[in-house]
Amino acid sequence: MKTILIHGPAGSGKDTQAELLSSKFGFQVIGTGEMFRTMFSEGDIDAVTAHRSWSKGFWVPNELTYKMLDRWITRFDNSKNWLFVSVVRDVGQIIMFDKFLEKQARELDKFLYFKLDEQTAVERLSLRRVCINCGAIFNAKYKKEKKEGYCDECGTILSQREDDKDYNIRQRLLEDQRTIEPIIEEYRKRGIYIEVDARPGIEEIHEEVIKVLNL
Numbered sequence: 110m111k112t113i114l115i116h117g118p119a120g121s122g123k124d125t126q127a128e129l130l131s132s133k134f135g136f137q138v139i140g141t142g143e144m145f146r147t148m149f150s151e152g153d154i155d156a157v158t159a160h161r162s163w164s165k166g167f168w169v170p171n172e173l174t175y176k177m178l179d180r181w182i183t184r185f186d187n188s189k190n191w192l193f194v195s196v197v198r199d200v201g202q203i204i205m206f207d208k209f210l211e212k213q214a215r216e217l218d219k220f221l222y223f224k225l226d227e228q229t230a231v232e233r234l235s236l237r238r239v240c241i242n243c244g245a246i247f248n249a250k251y252k253k254e255k256k257e258g259y260c261d262e263c264g265t266i267l268s269q270r271e272d273d274k275d276y277n278i279r280q281r282l283l284e285d286q287r288t289i290e291p292i293i294e295e296y297r298k299r300g301i302y303i304e305v306d307a308r309p310g311i312e313e314i315h316e317e318v319i320k321v322l323n324l
């Protein structure tokens with residue numbers, strides 16, 4: 110069984126790639142976004158605390174995130190391939206992720222980074238619409254919803270995230286770039302870093318991912 114971590118700037122399509130790996134190769138996708146939303150809706154006390162940060166667009170403190178992840182992971186099957194999405198987004202989380210995996214008796218096989226230039230990211234994100242109810246993401250050019258303006262999954266009216274507006278996108282990409290560099294550096298040192306060009310279309314990137322992961 111494989112243990113993969115993926116990351117990439119907003120607009121790099123990492124969530125779409127995660128969905129494909131899940132549906133075609135049976136990866137269980139584990140990400141903090143879904144964890145925060147689900148546990149919050151269940152009234153989990155730590156999630157309520159975390160909500161104060163993420164509802165305002167701030168990062169949830171690392172300790173709190175990993176405390177929740179220890180419980181969230183019990184819902185997944187440890188005999189399956191695991192794909193972690195953006196659970197290491199701060200250099201301080203590397204060691205926490207190491208310990209977390211150790212408790213699960215697993216080891217990280219690869220860290221995939223979906224690299225994207227600023228112009229493409231801005232173009233993609235400005236076309237992005239999200240469902241605030243279930244977290245589904247659509248894009249007018251790359252992944253259009255079936256009924257315009259409504260979520261395919263749950264029928265909620267789609268909206269544009271405040272930080273997907275042009276000015277905010279550039280700010281966020283700069284921030285992403287600054288925080289990801291030391292993480293890339295560490296995984297490169299460990300020999301498990303793989304960079305994937307996120308500019309092509311969804312299928313093409315998927316083919317590349319299959320190749321680099323030997324699936």
Ligand SMILES: [Zn+2]
Binds near residue numbers: 242260262264265
């Ligand atoms: Zn929805």
